[in-house]
Amino acid sequence: MIPDDHPRAASLMTREKLVDGFKRNIVVAEGLIAHGRGEAFDYLLGEKTTEMAESAVRAAAALLLISKNAVLSVNGNAAALCAKEIVELADITGAKIEVNLFYRTEERERAIKAELERHGARQVLGVGEKASARIPELSSERRRVDPEGILVADTVFVPLEDGDRTEALAKMGKSVITVDLNPLSRTARAANITIVDNLVRVMPALVQKASALKGKDEKTLRQIVELFDNEENLDQSLASIRSGAK
Numbered sequence: 001m002i003p004d005d006h007p008r009a010a011s012l013m014t015r016e017k018l019v020d021g022f023k024r025n026i027v028v029a030e031g032l033i034a035h036g037r038g039e040a041f042d043y044l045l046g047e048k049t050t051e052m053a054e055s056a057v058r059a060a061a062a063l064l065l066i067s068k069n070a071v072l073s074v075n076g077n078a079a080a081l082c083a084k085e086i087v088e089l090a091d092i093t094g095a096k097i098e099v100n101l102f103y104r105t106e107e108r109e110r111a112i113k114a115e116l117e118r119h120g121a122r123q124v125l126g127v128g129e130k131a132s133a134r135i136p137e138l139s140s141e142r143r144r145v146d147p148e149g150i151l152v153a154d155t156v157f158v159p160l161e162d163g164d165r166t167e168a169l170a171k172m173g174k175s176v177i178t179v180d181l182n183p184l185s186r187t188a189r190a191a192n193i194t195i196v197d198n199l200v201r202v203m204p205a206l207v208q209k210a211s212a213l214k215g216k217d218e219k220t221l222r223q224i225v226e227l228f229d230n231e232e233n234l235d236q237s238l239a240s241i242r243s244g245a246k
């Protein structure tokens with residue numbers, strides 16, 4: 001049990017969720033290591049949401065709402081940390097949910113699908129034979145996508161993604177939204193909208209922002225997306241790390 005008044009309570013509880021996901025075959029050992037890299041950047045950011053992240057969340061919510069065919073791509077870490085909010089975001093924005101794994105086994109796909117369904121997901125794409133289409137230019141198992149999901153999506157939300165796949169999705173002409181604590185990663189640089197913040201803080205904020213913006217006219221939403229400059233946002237996030245996240 002982690003006491004609530006422990007100075008690192010939030011960070012320790014997040015670790016505990018991932019370890020629990022690991023025991024339930026949702027998270028792989030490599031996912032725990034990737035989280036460690038994320039934690040290091042979070043520490044440098046002062047473990048709080050910056051203004052830059054808030055602005056990226058707003059742009060991401062607007063883009064999801066105006067997309068005709070958005071897909072939320074879910075890996076093991078995302079499912080272990082935020083299954084509830086992923087389902088909520090899909091409900092609010094009308095996006096589909098697709099499981100997509102780097103270390104792919106059908107058993108793990110099914111465990112992740114079950115976790116999403118436990119939180120109310122009605123449809124989960126990308127599981128088993130359904131992931132029958134291929135993303136060109138990718139050799140990992142992550143190239144397998146659902147022909148009803150990522151393959152035909154106009155916008156893909158890919159939290160905690162690796163650079164190769166983000167670049168491949170961008171080359172396919174898709175708008176890519178990612179969440180990555182490392183503003184220097186290839187993923188962060190290749191995406192159209194990068195939210196430099198911890199996924200556990202991003203998802204509730206994204207759900208809230210999407211609810212608030214839902215119902216606004218398309219022109220207003222489009223303007224929010226167009227005014228967002230990812231490169232500038234990343235540079236400011238980096239500057240904030242350099243200055244000690246003041």
Ligand code: ATP
Pocket residue numbers: 034035036037038039041160161162163164179180181182184185186187188197198199200
């Ligand atoms: P790239 O291929 O894009 O250069 P990478 O090789 O670092 O990046 P991975 O090893 O897949 O890619 O790392 C996962 C990324 O996810 C890391 O950049 C890490 O900072 C980030 N990350 C891990 N956990 C979280 C989290 N909870 N919230 C946000 N970002 C996270």
